[in-house]
Amino acid sequence: MQRVIASIYQAIDEFNALAPASRQLEKSPATVLFGEGGRLDSLGLVSLILDVEGRIQADFDAAVSLADDRAMSRRSSPFRNVATLAEYIVELLGVNQGG
Amino acid sequence: MGSPRVVLVTGASRGIGAGLVTHFLDQGDTVVGCSRQQADRSHARYRHFTLDVADETAVTRMFHTTQESCGPVDLLVNNAGVAAMNHAVLTPIETVHRIFDTNVLGTFLLCREASKVMRRAGFGRIVNFSTVAVPLRLEGESLYAASKAAVEMLTRILAKEFAPWGITVNAVGPSPIRTDLVAGVPPARMDALIARQHIQEWAEVPDVANVVEFFARPESRFVTGQVVYLGGF
Numbered sequence: 508m509q510r511v512i513a514s515i516y517q518a519i520d521e522f523n524a525l526a527p528a529s530r531q532l533e534k535s536p537a538t539v540l541f542g543e544g545g546r547l548d549s550l551g552l553v554s555l556i557l558d559v560e561g562r563i564q565a566d567f568d569a570a571v572s573l574a575d576d577r578a579m580s581r582r583s584s585p586f587r588n589v590a591t592l593a594e595y596i597v598e599l600l601g602v603n604q605g606g
Numbered sequence: 607m608g609s610p611r612v613v614l615v616t617g618a619s620r621g622i623g624a625g626l627v628t629h630f631l632d633q634g635d636t637v638v639g640c641s642r643q644q645a646d647r648s649h650a651r652y653r654h655f656t657l658d659v660a661d662e663t664a665v666t667r668m669f670h671t672t673q674e675s676c677g678p679v680d681l682l683v684n685n686a687g688v689a690a691m692n693h694a695v696l697t698p699i700e701t702v703h704r705i706f707d708t709n710v711l712g713t714f715l716l717c718r719e720a721s722k723v724m725r726r727a728g729f730g731r732i733v734n735f736s737t738v739a740v741p742l743r744l745e746g747e748s749l750y751a752a753s754k755a756a757v758e759m760l761t762r763i764l765a766k767e768f769a770p771w772g773i774t775v776n777a778v779g780p781s782p783i784r785t786d787l788v789a790g791v792p793p794a795r796m797d798a799l800i801a802r803q804h805i806q807e808w809a810e811v812p813d814v815a816n817v818v819e820f821f822a823r824p825e826s827r828f829v830t831g832q833v834v835y836l837g838g839f
Contacts, residue, residue, distance in 0.1 A: 525726070550770055557722055570666070 511593045514566045518558035536590035571599045611635045614679045616659050617686030619643040621785030625811030626683055638672050659686045659712030669719040678727040681822045682720040684713045684734045689750040689787050702749055709753035721768050730773035731822045734761045738781045741839045758833050765831030774830035776821040781809045781837030804838025
């Protein structure tokens with residue numbers, strides 16, 4: 508989990524480098540990403556997902572698709588905050604490694 | 607986008623694609639080409655990947671390798687395409703898959719991966735390939751034209767989705783050009799097709815390159831989601 512969170516933080520650094528001041532994200536598990544109280548609009552979420560997928564690919568040598576039908580059909584969104592995103596990625600990596 | 611640019615051309619080994627590779631090399635650009643065939647070209651500024659544009663893993667790897675060795679792609683030219691001219695009732699389902707895999711899935715995949723690297727650069731130009739068979743609704747080319755109509759719609763919607771990242775997406779629709787794609791078509795049929803154009807001549811690769819270069823110019827930053835047909839329709 509800690510490695511995944513570290514990757515997300517690196518992705519947040521990459522995201523912040525391109526994002527306007529009003530959309531900068533804090534590196535914390537509690538940072539709300541999308542939805543009520545979130546700092547990202549839909550385009551910002553797409554950009555962050557691209558950065559996170561890129562980091563996971565580089566750090567874990569694993570191609571994950573974070574916004575596939577599985578993620579979108581969940582009752583609670585994995586994109587709510589950094590912690591839920593990390594949990595979702597751990598789950599995906601577990602599936603990848605097992606399968 | 608200054609010169610030299612990094613240009614990626616799909617379907618680079620034959621026909622229009624090979625002609626465009628020569629054009630870009632002549633401009634001083636670094637050119638990455640891909641096709642299912644091996645390259646018979648050797649040039650210091652040319653790198654070739656032998657792959658199927660519908661192969662997600664191979665396409666992703668090509669972008670990764672290109673990024674590492676050449677930097678971000680400035681211009682993607684989605685030229686790879688297959689055609690099959692036949693009456694719809696005689697067309698096998700395998701042909702349908704082959705046409706849509708290369709023309710639609712391949713175009714989408716290349717656009718998607720290119721947008722990832724162009725987003726980081728804050729600049730990018732994507733030129734997709736349609737055909738005059740779309741506005742002409744050519745009988746005998748239902749699947750080819752349908753696949754290219756899909757490419758046109760992809761072009762228009764991706765233009766919207768990629769605009770915030772400084773990426774334009776346009777398409778060129780060539781009129782008939784003497785390539786392998788039309789080599790098997792009876793001459794009388796090609797003559798009848800060309801007779802429907804305002805400019806009743808065979809087009810040539812430089813005519814296509816001219817439109818691609820117009821879309822690629824930095825000054826064309828406000829030109830996106832457009833389809834330009836050659837020959838006049």
